[in-house]
Amino acid sequence: MRKLTITSMIFIVLVFGFSLGYATELAVWSSPDNADALFELAQNFMQAHPEIQIEVTPLSWEVLYPRILQDITAGVGAFDVTTWDLMTAGAIAPGMLDLEAFAQEHPDLVDPDFDDDDFIPTARYIYGYWGDKRIGQPFYGAAMFFFYRQDLFQDKALQEKFQAQYGRELRVPETWQEAKEVAQFFTKKFNPDSPTEYGIGLMFPRTHTLFYMFLNFFGPYRRSPEGIEKFGEVDLDWGDLFTADHQPAFNSEEGVKAIQDMIDLLPYSSDPLGSDYGETLEAFSKGMVAMVPQWTACMASWQESPDLQPFEEKVGIAIMPGKAPVSGGWGVGINAFSKNQEAAFQFIQYATSKEGDKIQWLKYRVGPTRKSVIEDPEVIADAPWLKDVYLPSLEGASHRPRIPEEPRVEDVLVGTISEILLGQAPNSIETLNLVAEEWKKVLSK
């Protein structure tokens, strides 16, 4: 009995002592693609701030957004810090801490070297603001890129054959029109001598993937001088699918053309309607596909692929045809109901500092959001394309709506585009008008 009492007391002292040793415990929620980087940044931060304990919890994309929304609406404060997808900005904004107001109230916590102007302007807004409210710091910069088999594009015999067949030189496509010819050339069904089975890896499943893929095709029309004249400048909160005065823009000749570009490419892709991220990643990884629009997160897997070695010689990265790739990416912000806002502020300040931004790119391929990191000699040596491809892609990107109704309007458009691609609905302005009407109904609620 005595032994038991002593053991229990030691246990209690240890547990309490341990918890008293750390004044603050931060709960950090993260999407899986940000989690590894955040984990290392948290370790670094805890070394400098031993009084703060950080626990990073990865939550899948499908789970994270509803959980954030649930928590901030109920005002629970189950998390202190979270990464948030740029599309969810409008929905979560009321429950996130205004970082600019907080910094003004706590000037002693602001790192004098933080350098807010160092962020790429587009990134600073889309991963940082909703309207005038600063709801986060830019964490994961992303736009879709056009990955291609560099070795095939540089192959002399293939270049000559392409020249003979299409009357122009073989080059990485700069428009979707060019992409159709190149994709056809690299598809075995249409060119038995093609070294790859398919010309392009497309992912058009009935998920949010189709929504952002559509923007890769609609963006070039929307952002052309004619598009700007017709629809007005893009409002970064409402995105490229809306006009400047917040009316749907896709129910137009440009929307039909964009979908037609998608339809035209279907024969050169492997099962586009049944493929998503994993399938296209795998097909390119196995050397079956010559070109694929994808996110940078794929690179880590491709760099290990035996069929793509040596990686630097075999894989090239270009700006998406049409030069208006869809943006992605994440901000990191603080729960307005967090009880540890000061510690949380210090942590996200470190995580998005120049040092943090560099670490997350070099070790975890989390896209940088700071100009100084893209110009850093070590980063340039590691990925020279960041300056020529990444930066212009992010700056010229087309954007999804960030309004609270985004998931609902997304589903309506995705359902219809999927039906058009299946051939169940005609690709016409009338079809898209029905979607626009649905959107207006959702927005008017």
Place this chain on the structure above:
Amino acid sequence: MMNSKKRKRTGFLLILPLLILFLGLTIYPLIYMIYMSFHQYSLASWEEPRFIGWENYREILRDRTASSSVSFTLFLLFTAVPLEILLGIGIAFLIRDVWGERALRSSLIIPMTIPPVVAGIAWKMLYNYEFGPINYFLSLFGLPKVSWLGSQFFARLGVLLIDVWQWTPFIFLVIYAGLQSIPRDVVEASLVDGASGWSAMRYIELPLLRPLIWVTLIIRVIDVLKLFDIVYMVTFGGPGSATHSYSFYIYKVGISFGWDVGYASALSVILLLVVTVLTNLLIRFLRLSETLGL
């Protein structure tokens, strides 16, 4: 007299925790769901719930995705359930008294024991267009690859196959257990009287199994109306709206769309009504209350 009162009070106190749990976890959410179904309330809009009368219900009638999800759910109801029942009964009779019956019995129920989410991941790999084993085996017979997840017909067939694969074992297990409980002497007496094996099955065993068959039918009907996990894991409702099940659509509205609590509640109330009415109709139509002594 006092004893009886005391016993009643003790009995009430004993069931009180369960009663509180039942009221808190079932009755309150049910009433709240019905209440919210008459409100406009979405967590993403950050507005207080607003009473809108029957508007959510009227919206369901106009909602194209809701109607296509009803159509797919009905498709499953009229294909998967009969197939599962026929196959389940057939297998239960066929494996009786065959060599290796025990091993067969154990292996046949494996699909039912796999969590639907895991089964969904496995089937998604099996259906993979380029690297999936199903298309590989088809190619061995000179057949072209099938876009299992990219064509409306095959995506629906794909979900149907998974449901049949996973839940036929349940029917089999119940019917097989029922068969074991039928007294052998009844069947043997009929055989002695000159009945064939088929006649014994048709006129003795099947009628005795009828209550079990009806019960499994009701359970499967309710399950199919609630089908969510396989759709979520394998097709995500696509392509188009081909495989949107009704429950999957409720999930999308209620959670994916940013907690549209009002509309999702209305959709859920409809599902609840359909399940309740259908189950009661089945019980009445099949005279289950008499057969089961309810």
